[in-house]
Amino acid sequence: MTHTRRLDPYDSPRAFYGAELRRLRDEVGLSQERLSERVFCSPAYIAHFESCVRLPQEEISKLLDDLFGTGEHLQRLCRLARRSSYPDYFADAADLETVATHLYDHAPLLVPGLLQTRDYARALNRATQPLARDEAIEGRVQRRMERQRLLENPEQPAVWTLLHEGVLRTPFGGPAAMANQLHHVVSLARSHRILVQVLPFAAAAHTFMNGMARIMTFAEGPSMVYVESAYSGALVDDPALVRNYRSSYDLVRAAALSPTASLELMESVAEDYGRS
The missing domain is CATH 1.10.260.40 (lambda repressor-like DNA-binding domains)
Incomplete structure (x- = not known):
């Protein structure tokens, strides 16, 4: 009921x-x-x-x-x-994250938006929109930074993020920006605001290889999944599909490094960028 x-x-x-x-x-x-x-x-x-x-x-x-x-x-x-500053395909997902109890992110290619630094977000937006005006890029970056206030809320959802090792080793914005980005994620984890695990290259194939996915759970109502590609996104609420995503997420989480080992790897990669 x-x-x-x-x-x-x-x-x-x-x-x-x-x-x-x-x-x-x-x-x-x-x-x-x-x-x-x-x-x-x-x-x-x-x-x-x-x-x-x-x-x-x-x-x-x-x-x-x-x-x-x-x-x-x-x-x-x-x-x-429905008036929103976000693209229509993302507006529902952005709204839902503010009322979720848990967010489970799988990031095979990029650091998720909630965890991005300003420099990383700027480099990413510039790479995907090379002809956009600077003010348009800065507007998108600022909206992403404003979303991150969610992590400062004492009633924030619990955030668990799985990052593929490839995300760590793709230097958006250059070595210095990437080192800062990895230190930022580590800092969020060490301050107990998020949980992070890294899926190493050695884990090889897995069921979530095809793209970004976020599982959202709520105090009221069933869980949902948001899936996203380069210029589109969709919410999945079919219970059977949501169960499949949850099972796949659990399998990837089991193959990933422990939270402690994941943070150590991120710090090591950040140090490598610092020497570049």
Whole structure:
């Protein structure tokens, strides 16, 4: 049985959307489960919308407006709630990370955004957008730095990151920037703000070789997975697929170096960069 935590509807457009959806659902006497059947989504979607765990979706908002006979009321609220400084494909994932209880990252190619230094983020954005204006690059870097406030929150989600050894040995921004980046990750780990493991080259093939993946768990509602490639991303909420991702993550974690050995390796690689 899903349930909804009570929120102040005037906290944000997203909270107002959730309150309105709950009000309309109560007026027609439908449970979250029955409503989800009418608009062809899972009950978890309805619970997430009403409790502000997940941003509302335009397609489902249209179906809800049609069902409730509310014109474009929920669709307009949806557009307001979804205003974001992030690319549309990442907006939902960025929002979900702020309410997750645990974040499990697998990073086969790059340091995840939450752990990046400013220099590393700048070098990465410049590499992917070589013709962008400097102010556009700096804007993207600043938004990434602002996301990292999540790690300063005492109620932050628990963050566990698996880095492939190749990430350590790809010097985005040059040796000095990369040394600083590795020291930054080590510092976060030693201050008990994150847990990090390195998957060494010796581990060879594994089930997560294809790309970045993040498993997110929540106090309310089922877990979800965010997968990302160069210019796109998607949320996976199918329970069977999420279980597959969890199993794969556990296998990779078992093949990785221990947290202590991982930090020692990162410090050693950082020292090598410092001598470059």
